[in-house]
Amino acid sequence: MEAKPIIHVIATECRSEDEEKFNKWYNEIHIPMLFEFGGLKKATRHKILYEREKYPKYLAIYEFDSKKAFEDYENSPELAAAKREEHEETWRDSKFDMIWRVQYEPIKTWERQQ
Numbered sequence: 001m002e003a004k005p006i007i008h009v010i011a012t013e014c015r016s017e018d019e020e021k022f023n024k025w026y027n028e029i030h031i032p033m034l035f036e037f038g039g040l041k042k043a044t045r046h047k048i049l050y051e052r053e054k055y056p057k058y059l060a061i062y063e064f065d066s067k068k069a070f071e072d073y074e075n076s077p078e079l080a081a082a083k084r085e086e087h088e089e090t091w092r093d094s095k096f097d098m099i100w101r102v103q104y105e106p107i108k109t110w111e112r113q114q
């Protein structure tokens with residue numbers, strides 16, 4: 001059976017006074033640290049287009065080639081370093097909230113034919 005790609009989706013919020021720090025940290029420090037794990041293929045961050053109270057402002061989508069690659073990532077020293085050491089140091093005096101995190105595998109993909 002062919003391995004299916006996996007997306008790992010994380011929804012986050014931060015206080016408005018921490019927003020600049022949060023985005024700079026996420027883009028310039030956190031994502032590059034996660035890419036030290038070779039099995040992470042792509043990362044895309046999104047900001048909500050129309051803010052609504054019950055929806056998180058930010059989404060990050062990480063792409064992996066397989067469930068095994070994602071599981072290896074979850075147990076990797078690279079993720080541990082990003083979460084434990086760097087994350088706790090940067091956010092010691094401030095805070096952002098991870099609202100939820102979830103993984104998906106594809107069922108089927110459609111593409112427009114030219």
